[in-house]
Amino acid sequence: MPISIYMANIFMRVKSAGANIFIAALSLFSASIFAQTQAYTPGSRAVILETLPDTRDAASKLRAQRRALEKNPRDVEAVTAFARAAITLGRAEQDPRYFGYAQSALAPWLGDSSFGNESLLIPESIRLLRAIIAQWRHDFSSAENDLNKLVNSRDRDIANQAHLTRATLALARGNPDAALRDCAALIGQAETIVSGSCIAGANSLRGQGQASLTELKNFIAQADADTTTEIILWATTQAADVADRLGHKNTARKFYEIALERARDDDVRDIYLLTAYSDFLLDPFSPQQSIRNASIDDARHAISLLQGLELIDNILLRRALAERKLAANGDEDAAKQLTIHTRWLAERFAATRARGEVAHQREEALFELLLNRNLARALQLAQSNWTVQREPIDARLLLSAALANRKPEAAKDLFAWMRSTQIEDAYLEALLHTMESTTHL
Amino acid sequence: MTSIKASIRSHLFVRSIAALLMLLVTELAQAHQGSTSYLQLRSEGLKLYGHWDIALRDLDTAIGLDADGDGALTWGEVQDAQVSIISYALAHLSISGNRDACELKSDALQITEHNDGNYAALTLSGYCAQPPRDLEVRYTLLFDIDAMHRGLLNLDFQGGHSAIFSPERMHIEFGAESTNANIAVDYFRAGIFHVWTGFDHLLFLIGLFLPAVLRRRDGVWVAASAFSLAFREVVILASLFTLAHAITLTLSALGIVALPTRWVEAAVAATVLFTGINNLWPMVYRGLRVLAIGFGLIHGAAIAGVLTELGLPLGNRLLALATFNAGVEIAQLLFLAGIMVPYFITRNQRWYRRWMFVPTSTCIAAIGFLWLLQRTFSPPFF
Numbered sequence: 001m002p003i004s005i006y007m008a009n010i011f012m013r014v015k016s017a018g019a020n021i022f023i024a025a026l027s028l029f030s031a032s033i034f035a036q037t038q039a040y041t042p043g044s045r046a047v048i049l050e051t052l053p054d055t056r057d058a059a060s061k062l063r064a065q066r067r068a069l070e071k072n073p074r075d076v077e078a079v080t081a082f083a084r085a086a087i088t089l090g091r092a093e094q095d096p097r098y099f100g101y102a103q104s105a106l107a108p109w110l111g112d113s114s115f116g117n118e119s120l121l122i123p124e125s126i127r128l129l130r131a132i133i134a135q136w137r138h139d140f141s142s143a144e145n146d147l148n149k150l151v152n153s154r155d156r157d158i159a160n161q162a163h164l165t166r167a168t169l170a171l172a173r174g175n176p177d178a179a180l181r182d183c184a185a186l187i188g189q190a191e192t193i194v195s196g197s198c199i200a201g202a203n204s205l206r207g208q209g210q211a212s213l214t215e216l217k218n219f220i221a222q223a224d225a226d227t228t229t230e231i232i233l234w235a236t237t238q239a240a241d242v243a244d245r246l247g248h249k250n251t252a253r254k255f256y257e258i259a260l261e262r263a264r265d266d267d268v269r270d271i272y273l274l275t276a277y278s279d280f281l282l283d284p285f286s287p288q289q290s291i292r293n294a295s296i297d298d299a300r301h302a303i304s305l306l307q308g309l310e311l312i313d314n315i316l317l318r319r320a321l322a323e324r325k326l327a328a329n330g331d332e333d334a335a336k337q338l339t340i341h342t343r344w345l346a347e348r349f350a351a352t353r354a355r356g357e358v359a360h361q362r363e364e365a366l367f368e369l370l371l372n373r374n375l376a377r378a379l380q381l382a383q384s385n386w387t388v389q390r391e392p393i394d395a396r397l398l399l400s401a402a403l404a405n406r407k408p409e410a411a412k413d414l415f416a417w418m419r420s421t422q423i424e425d426a427y428l429e430a431l432l433h434t435m436e437s438t439t440h441l
Numbered sequence: 442m443t444s445i446k447a448s449i450r451s452h453l454f455v456r457s458i459a460a461l462l463m464l465l466v467t468e469l470a471q472a473h474q475g476s477t478s479y480l481q482l483r484s485e486g487l488k489l490y491g492h493w494d495i496a497l498r499d500l501d502t503a504i505g506l507d508a509d510g511d512g513a514l515t516w517g518e519v520q521d522a523q524v525s526i527i528s529y530a531l532a533h534l535s536i537s538g539n540r541d542a543c544e545l546k547s548d549a550l551q552i553t554e555h556n557d558g559n560y561a562a563l564t565l566s567g568y569c570a571q572p573p574r575d576l577e578v579r580y581t582l583l584f585d586i587d588a589m590h591r592g593l594l595n596l597d598f599q600g601g602h603s604a605i606f607s608p609e610r611m612h613i614e615f616g617a618e619s620t621n622a623n624i625a626v627d628y629f630r631a632g633i634f635h636v637w638t639g640f641d642h643l644l645f646l647i648g649l650f651l652p653a654v655l656r657r658r659d660g661v662w663v664a665a666s667a668f669s670l671a672f673r674e675v676v677i678l679a680s681l682f683t684l685a686h687a688i689t690l691t692l693s694a695l696g697i698v699a700l701p702t703r704w705v706e707a708a709v710a711a712t713v714l715f716t717g718i719n720n721l722w723p724m725v726y727r728g729l730r731v732l733a734i735g736f737g738l739i740h741g742a743a744i745a746g747v748l749t750e751l752g753l754p755l756g757n758r759l760l761a762l763a764t765f766n767a768g769v770e771i772a773q774l775l776f777l778a779g780i781m782v783p784y785f786i787t788r789n790q791r792w793y794r795r796w797m798f799v800p801t802s803t804c805i806a807a808i809g810f811l812w813l814l815q816r817t818f819s820p821p822f823f
Contacts, residue, residue, distance in 0.1 A: 039562035040552060042516040045515060046516070047515060048513045048514065049514050049515065049552060050513075052501060052507060096589055097502075097587055099589060100476060100586075100587035100590060101587055104585060104586055104587055104588040348556065351474055351556055354593055354605075355474075356591065
């Protein structure tokens with residue numbers, strides 16, 4: 001049954017800020033979201049319909065914690081513990097439901113529509129959690145609002161976490177100067193490797209790449225047995241990323257492999273590391289023509305790294321990009337897989353759009369640009385993404401999309417940003433070079 | 442420096458930073474998708490038809506389906522939980538036509554497969570009291586557990602509509618442009634309805650007006666002698682109460698004054714309690730008028746809460762508010778008229794005091810006390 005949407009006939013109380021997103025989401029609403037598969041009655045009672053998530057008992061621990069919460073929904077410590085556990089699990093499994101669970105646990109202080117206003121006194125740990133979840137959702141301005149109130153907390157721990165979170169937020173928005181200020185606030189308050197890596201990371205995006213790389217190398221070398229795996233992985237991945245941007249590919253590869261090995265040794269699954277390394281191996285923005293043997297090996301290496309994680313959209317995207325490379329080189333199996341995975345990705349993006357979420361524009365733009373080849377839509381998404389996020393990959397994406405559409409002026413904002421941050425990025429430079437030679441800038 | 446190092450390395454802090462780092466660098470990637478349910482509804486005349494797909498995984502989280510706890514959900518387990526699933530689902534969905542609740546039920550449960558797993562597929566059917574001019578859907582499924590759950594609605598009612606339910610938007614209206622006449626009628630009826638079902642309010646009125654037909658003389662209640670005097674007193678009290686009531690109702694509903702619901706509900710209970718007690722041990726009898734005003738202000742704020750839930754239409758808020766107010770006041774006055782008749786007739790009887798006045802007041806005080814306890818210490822549902 002075709003669905004037409006009568007906007008004027010819908011009465012709703014919509015806060016104007018959300019209206020545009022809402023309307024945009026609805027206009028992209030497709031009937032295919034609703035079950036095209038028929039409802040059926042399974043043949044026997046023994047048929048298994050769903051395997052419930054079981055991550056080494058973490059999920060069942062979470063259930064027990066939630067039951068305890070039901071008795072005391074306003075117990076700050078219990079809620080904080082539950083929310084943190086949920087968020088950790090959500091991150092490990094890359095499963096948004098857990099973030100939803102965490103957010104509902106915060107409801108007694110944050111209010112919900114039926115009861116109205118939020119409590120006047122939100123405990124700091126609750127506010128911090130709200131900021132973390134908002135940041136994860138890419139609602140950067142809400143996160144910043146909360147963090148601004150937390151950085152001056154008398155609780156040193158909260159203040160430090162707020163500074164670190166705000167620094168990460170600033171980097172996500174392409175503001176390394178602001179990030180530097182927050183990183184500097186951690187000096188003497190946190191382990192040297194933490195404050196140091198934070199500062200180096202910020203500096204690497206403000207034109208001091210080489211110095212930052214040296215610093216990061218030192219921190220990693222000086223890390224002792226007390227330093228947790230998470231921190232080591234973070235610092236090492238950063239080092240790899242900086243080296244990569246400076247064009248030191250061998251160094252980058254070395255650090256990525258070191259990080260991988262450490263993650264394997266300590267049995268830690270680091271999705272960020274996997275996607276960053278895959279991006280390095282796949283070099284998705286380089287012109288297709290330059291496919292050498294080495295890059296085929298890299299593509300295979302990427303696929304092996306991402307094995308078994310295809311439920312995760314970001315991973316599936318990289319996998320499909322790897323298959324694209326192999327298929328272009330004549331691998332027929334890869335070509336078949338590519339078709340299937342491209343369809344899966346299209347369905348997943350449609351589903352998240354149907355939910356009214358707009359936080360996946362980067363991934364969707366990559367998909368449209370590199371796999372689906374809807375160039376106009378890719379550019380639109382890349383530009384929209386640029387208004388929210390400004391990490392190096394977002395810059396490369398925008399420039400690439402502008403190039404593909406032969407519209408260099410679409411990346412106007414980008415050039416100004418590059419000048420003001422003095423960012424060093426070999427990929428951006430390569431794309432700029434291509435742009436100059438093709439359009440005679 | 443050593444002491445700082447010591448505190449920096451304190452286990453808890455290091456762990457929290459490490460944990461935080463891992464939370465921060467993650468990108469928004471989805472293994473599985475966010476929790477979504479798919480609701481299709483069709484309105485045809487009086488009848489309602491629909492389907493509702495709810496993820497088995499979500500149902501398991503909400504009400505527990507894995508009876509043997511082995512982590513594998515079988516059709517047998519789902520079948521056994523069918524009644525619970527249906528009642529849980531229907532408890533979180535309500536549909537109203539012209540502001541009148543429609544009946545909704547589900548008889549059948551099957552399975553449907555979506556992108557991210559198997560869903561329980563409920564077949565819905567129902568009816569409204571009259572063919573709806575406008576339809577209002579209220580959806581609250583899973584929001585208390587998962588703030589990122591979304592309900593996707595496809596509605597066939599005077600054309601096709603799509604909507605997304607979320608914790609920020611649990612209630613959506615669809616329908617033809619409400620004419621002024623429609624608004625006036627609907628809200629007037631709603632006003633009357635909510636007075637008749639507002640038991641705390643009614644109890645308060647009963648208690649307040651019981652002594653209206655009496656006079657205090659020498660520390661004792663005696664029947665007011667002249668009918669006209671008693672009647673006049675009642676009219677004055679009722680008018681003052683109505684006026685005060687209308688004032689706060691208007692101010693609260695328009696958002697000019699916003700009192701926390703919990704406080705208001707508890708205050709209403711307190712007024713009931715006080716009224717009951719005051720009848721038995723009069724603390725205020727000459728000042729009954731002041732009481733009527735003061736308590737009227739409180740009750741007005743309380744019923745404004747109802748109006749907020751109903752929602753005022755985007756166009757013509759004032760008309761809706763005015764007619765709601767009118768419905769409330771007229772219903773109140775009718776009720777008062779109703780109870781005043783027996784009061785008047787029996788006020789001269791000896792047994793009025795003993796068998797009507799005292800017991801009723803005692804009950805009112807007792808109930809008011811219970812409500813006060815409930816409302817002060819638990820969510821404002823009562």
